Amino acid sequence: MPDATDNTPQSALLGHIADQLRRLRASRGLSASALARQAGIAKSTLTQLELGRGNPGIETLWALASTLGVPFAELITAAPADVAIVRAGQGTTTEDEQATMQATLIDTAWSGRRQSLYRLHLAAGAVHVSQAHLPATIEHLYVISGRLSAGPQDQPVVLAPGDYMRYAGDGAHVYQAHETDAEALLIMTYD
Structure with a gap:
């Protein structure tokens, strides 16, 4: 270990x-x-x-x-630098406890509201339920590949490559890959 x-x-x-x-x-x-x-x-x-x-x-x-x-x-992550370059495959990666979803933090930014940019990878058929984040958190999700359902836990929406969705992250929400692995970009904004 x-x-x-x-x-x-x-x-x-x-x-x-x-x-x-x-x-x-x-x-x-x-x-x-x-x-x-x-x-x-x-x-x-x-x-x-x-x-x-x-x-x-x-x-x-x-x-x-x-x-x-x-x-x-x-x-x-540490405090952001003035210039940040994150090459493909780099970033700080964490995964859920079942190892079915990975979130790679690509960058954070402060512009009135703080922002974090993640690359998500979900294994085919994986379901990840996320509990509520800090109050007033908003998630912006852009699907790169695969099909997935995402959004508020009680109202998930099916998304395909090129689809974008914005939803409140301060309530329980879900990410579910369908028949193949799915990749998406996630921007979280919060105070």
């Missing part, structure tokens, strides 16, 4: 997540037990993450980010 002491990209990500979690938890005056309880995760999971160990899924990181009141992107 990678940890923050080796030099792989995964260990660098784990090291950054560990630093961010410790910093954010301390700035809010929370104990590890309190943060874990509020996020609905095991204290041992949080302890391992703060040590730069483990393999956190998207769900765990979203729960921590929500509880800490920060965007998901703040846990997995």
Whole structure:
């Protein structure tokens, strides 16, 4: 299992997540037990993450980010540079706990509202239900390939390549790939 002491990209990500979690938890005056309880995760999971160990899924990181009141992107990336170039296949990738969906953070931006840009990959037939994000979060989804259903959990819409959809991300929402893998770009805007 990678940890923050080796030099792989995964260990660098784990090291950054560990630093961010410790910093954010301390700035809010929370104990590890309190943060874990509020996020609905095991204290041992949080302890391992703060040590730069483990393999956190998207769900765990979203729960921590929500509880800490920060965007998901703040846990997995450093402050943006003046110029950012992300080559094909690069970015910070996390996946859900069933390994059926990957989200690759491509960039974040601040222009009145903060924005995060992700490339999503869903395996054929995969269903990913996302819990509510921070209040006033809006998701913008553009399908690159494959067919998928997405949007509010109670009103998903079937989308094909080239289709775009905007919906509130501060309620439960879903992504479901149909008969083949699906790729999409997701822009999240939040305060």
